Amino acid sequence: xxxxVVLFLLFxxxxxxxxxxxxxxxxxxxxxxNPTSLPxxxxxxxxxxxxxxxxxxxTVSPDSPDLFxxxxxxxxxxxxxxxxxxxxxxxxxxxKSGGFLHIDDNYGMNEYIRKEIKKLxxxxxxxxxxxxxxxxxxxxxxPQGLPKIHEHDGKRAQAFGIFIKNRLVLLYTYESxxxxxxxxxxxxxxxxxxxxxxxxMGANIxxxxxxx
Numbered sequence: 001x002x003x004x005v006v007l008f009l010l011f012x013x014x015x016x017x018x019x020x021x022x023x024x025x026x027x028x029x030x031x032x033x034n035p036t037s038l039p040x041x042x043x044x045x046x047x048x049x050x051x052x053x054x055x056x057x058x059t060v061s062p063d064s065p066d067l068f069x070x071x072x073x074x075x076x077x078x079x080x081x082x083x084x085x086x087x088x089x090x091x092x093x094x095x096k097s098g099g100f101l102h103i104d105d106n107y108g109m110n111e112y113i114r115k116e117i118k119k120l121x122x123x124x125x126x127x128x129x130x131x132x133x134x135x136x137x138x139x140x141x142x143p144q145g146l147p148k149i150h151e152h153d154g155k156r157a158q159a160f161g162i163f164i165k166n167r168l169v170l171l172y173t174y175e176s177x178x179x180x181x182x183x184x185x186x187x188x189x190x191x192x193x194x195x196x197x198x199x200x201m202g203a204n205i206x207x208x209x210x211x212x
Contacts, residue, residue, distance in 0.1 A: 018051070020206075021058040021067075023075040023101070027082035033106050034076055037182035041202045044182075049139055049203050051210065062087035067094045072209050073101045076179045078108035083116045091120055095162075095169040100209045103172045104179045107152050117172065121162050126172065129159045135168065135208045140200040147197045150177035150188070167212060171205065178202060 022038060024031050038057040045051045060066050060073065063086040067073065073094075083091065095101060103113055117126055129135065131145035136159075146159040157176035161168045180188050181198020190198075 017054050019054045019058050019070055020072040020074065021060040021070040023073050024059050024061050025075065025077075025081050025087075026084065027080040027112065029077035029079035029081050029109060029112070030106075031075070031077050033078060034179040034183050034187075036184040036187065037076075037179040038074055040184065041182045041199060041206070044199045045203050045206045049207055051206060053206075063090045065090075067091070068097070068099070071098075071100060072206065073099065074104065074179075075101060076104045076106045076109075078106050079112065081109065081112045081116050083119055088119050095120070096164060099169065101170045102205060103170070104177070105172070105174050106177060106179060107150075110174060113172070117162070117170065120170070124162050126160045126162060129161045129168070129171075133168075134212070135159075135171070135204055138204065138211075139207055140204055142201060142204070146173055146176050147178075147201055148176060149181040149190070149194060149198045152177075168208065 020038065020042065022031070039055060042053045042055055042057065046053055057074070058070065060070065062083060067090060091101070103109075103117075105113065114126070129145070131143060136142040136145050146157040148157040152175065155175045158174045160172040160174065162170040178198050178201055181190055181195050182202055185195065
């Protein structure tokens with residue numbers, strides 16, 4: 001019960017500085033990829049949608065009790081992911097208590113992360129989120145849904161989700177590479193327009209967390 005109280009105290013207001021976190025998972029995947037992406041997203045959100053998020057994200061492990069201190073957990077990488085039984089239990093409690101996990105496939109994570117999502121929600125189906133969902137409507141409108149930031153296999157960008165009582169608790173962005181678009185300009189040499197598109201979609205995700 002204490003964990004639920006902590007989350008509910010954190011989420012309803014933006015009157016004080018929040019912190020968001022990067023998930024440090026096991027399995028060998030590069031959880032630390034895109035080191036400039038979250039700081040840039042935080043800066044953009046604080047400047048454009050009036051959030052008050054601390055400039056530097058925290059790193060947290062999936063089995064840590066500290067997980068419950070953060071309304072938004074971001075996860076990325078290119079390779080293998082393995083959640084232990086304690087990771088699964090803690091993440092389940094976190095998400096059911098009001099937390100939010102954003103998994104951004106940095107290309108190469110898909111075949112591994114889908115198995116781990118099934119561990120978290122064995123009785124739920126990872127479903128594609130339609131472009132009509134509010135996460136694509138506020139504060140920036142994406143009529144076609146998740147934007148395509150980087151090309152890999154020529155596949156369309158897709159957003160998948162797990163919902164609990166109609167609330168999106170897990171967002172999996174695939175074939176988009178939002179995190180690459182959030183990085184410093186010189187990292188991927190993305191045009192300004194592409195980076196802005198990625199940051200605007202990121203702002204929609206952050207906005208959804210604090211308003212739903």
